[in-house]
Amino acid sequence: MSTRIEVVADPVRDRCLLTTDHLSxxxxxxxxxVVRVALVAAGALLxxxxxxxxxxxxxxxxxxxxxxxxxxxxxGMRGGSARWDIDIRLTDGASLQWYAEPFVVAADxxxxxxxxxxxxxxxxxxLRESLVLGRQGETGGVLRTATRAWLGEDLLLAEDLDLSxxxxxxxAVLGTNRCxxxxxxxxxxxxxxxxxxxxxxxxxIARRLVHEQHQSTLNHPASASxxx
Amino acid sequence: xxxxxxxxxMLADGRLPTGGHTxxxxxxxxxxxxxxxxxxxxxxxxxYVRDRLRTTTRVxxxxxxxxxxxxxxxxxxxxxxxxxxxxxxxxxxxxxxxAWAARVPSHVVRGVSRRQxxxxxxxxxxxxxxVSTYLPNDGEIARPxxxxxxxxxxxxxxxxxxxxxxxxxxxxxxxxxxxLLPVDPADAxxxxxxxxxxxxRLVKDVAPLTRxxxxxxxxxxxIDVFAHHHAIERMRLFHA
Numbered sequence: 511m512s513t514r515i516e517v518v519a520d521p522v523r524d525r526c527l528l529t530t531d532h533l534s535x536x537x538x539x540x541x542x543x544v545v546r547v548a549l550v551a552a553g554a555l556l557x558x559x560x561x562x563x564x565x566x567x568x569x570x571x572x573x574x575x576x577x578x579x580x581x582x583x584x585x586g587m588r589g590g591s592a593r594w595d596i597d598i599r600l601t602d603g604a605s606l607q608w609y610a611e612p613f614v615v616a617a618d619x620x621x622x623x624x625x626x627x628x629x630x631x632x633x634x635x636x637l638r639e640s641l642v643l644g645r646q647g648e649t650g651g652v653l654r655t656a657t658r659a660w661l662g663e664d665l666l667l668a669e670d671l672d673l674s675x676x677x678x679x680x681x682a683v684l685g686t687n688r689c690x691x692x693x694x695x696x697x698x699x700x701x702x703x704x705x706x707x708x709x710x711x712x713x714x715i716a717r718r719l720v721h722e723q724h725q726s727t728l729n730h731p732a733s734a735s736x737x738x
Numbered sequence: 739x740x741x742x743x744x745x746x747x748m749l750a751d752g753r754l755p756t757g758g759h760t761x762x763x764x765x766x767x768x769x770x771x772x773x774x775x776x777x778x779x780x781x782x783x784x785x786y787v788r789d790r791l792r793t794t795t796r797v798x799x800x801x802x803x804x805x806x807x808x809x810x811x812x813x814x815x816x817x818x819x820x821x822x823x824x825x826x827x828x829x830x831x832x833x834x835x836x837a838w839a840a841r842v843p844s845h846v847v848r849g850v851s852r853r854q855x856x857x858x859x860x861x862x863x864x865x866x867x868x869v870s871t872y873l874p875n876d877g878e879i880a881r882p883x884x885x886x887x888x889x890x891x892x893x894x895x896x897x898x899x900x901x902x903x904x905x906x907x908x909x910x911x912x913x914x915x916x917x918l919l920p921v922d923p924a925d926a927x928x929x930x931x932x933x934x935x936x937x938x939r940l941v942k943d944v945a946p947l948t949r950x951x952x953x954x955x956x957x958x959x960x961i962d963v964f965a966h967h968h969a970i971e972r973m974r975l976f977h978a
Binding site: 683710717 | 844940957962
């Protein structure tokens with residue numbers, strides 16, 4: 511099963527088909543041309559054995575904005591593990607904005623998280639992923655992420671991160687930081703900034719490695735602080 | 739042509755005029771951020787190399803291996819022109835560079851590699867003219883791609899190509915540490931020897947790869963952050 515948000519642009523009224531699984535998508539009021547959907551946990555998340563799959567498909571000249579009402583905590587899994595897979599497909603000029611709330615990996619959790627994005631030419635995605643390793647005062651568990659994004663036939667971004675306690679703490683991956691806060695744009699670039707990574711193709715990554723999640727300056731999309 | 743092992747030694751030799759002395763493999767900005775501060779925990783240098791071998795250097799080595807593979811496959815297609823079983827791929831080397839570029843999100847880090855690649859290319863086209871079959875005479879091309887082509891035209895094995903990339907990266911960081919930190923040269927050489935198992939593990943992992951989509955994509959966000967700090971640093975000893 512999958513949690514699914516499917517939006518198709520329509521001249522009369524944009525069609526929005528929502529499927530509940532581990533998460534429940536709920537439509538919110540939105541301006542013309544914008545479909546806003548809240549993602550709400552439908553039960554306790556994220557526990558050993560959970561296999562959360564979120565599919566987003568947007569087609570046509572419409573913008574989907576996904577809002578999360580709360581962060582997610584992956585709890586201790588006592589030897590078990592969980593998955594969190596996101597699959598995004600945008601076609602025919604669609605755009606997506608998804609500023610996810612913090613994803614917290616508690617001590618003894620073991621999570622694999624993948625994000626796969628396929629954009630047709632002319633589509634754009636604006637995604638935030640805020641990973642926190644451990645709640646206050648604890649050492650977070652294991653998190654492995656895999657991100658792949660295609661624009662048409664071209665691979666735009668491929669990045670795997672091994673955020674296990676043994677590998678993340680050196681001088682290459684996270685250092686002593688607990689939070690990896692990332693805003694990724696695909697199909698368009700963020701303004702140049704000394705800290706912003708510009709991808710080879712049209713896309714950017716703005717990233718903050720911080721100790722406390724609220725220290726990140728990427729927090730508020732409205733303030734556009736990431737575009738300074 | 740020549741002896742592959744000697745070619746590998748030339749490529750790994752810091753005295754080869756390809757500007758290796760201008761590189762610290764990201765060590766300089768890491769030292770500025772506190773690595774080995776006050777002369778304590780100097781062995782963090784070796785741990786940093788180990789982290790690179792697991793992440794960015796692993797990707798680079800795989801890119802070099804795939805470039806070598808594609809160049810050899812391309813030279814094979816020339817033997818049998820018109821063979822319909824050979825996949826139509828006009829620029830297999832460019833294909834590998836595109837795969838590399840998607841795996842290196844930072845334009846700063848890509849720029850450093852391409853500048854290094856250009857230096858190696860300028861030398862290689864004189865020393866091993868065969869590289870011109872696959873690469874332009876001049877241009878900013880990712881260093882592992884140039885190295886993979888050199889490997890293909892000089893008869894290096896996939897293992898030798900991967901080992902050269904891995905060793906070169908380790909030695910770049912460790913020899914830079916002698917200029918950035920109060921390191922005893924004998925300690926530095928001991929660290930390097932201690933990394934042999936890590937290098938061989940990398941070689942074993944990436945040498946068998948034959949498909950572009952098998953190239954690993956291990957990232958290292960802190961290395962990117964440091965590279966971006968370093969790019970706008972006014973007082974620096976190393977280019978990167």
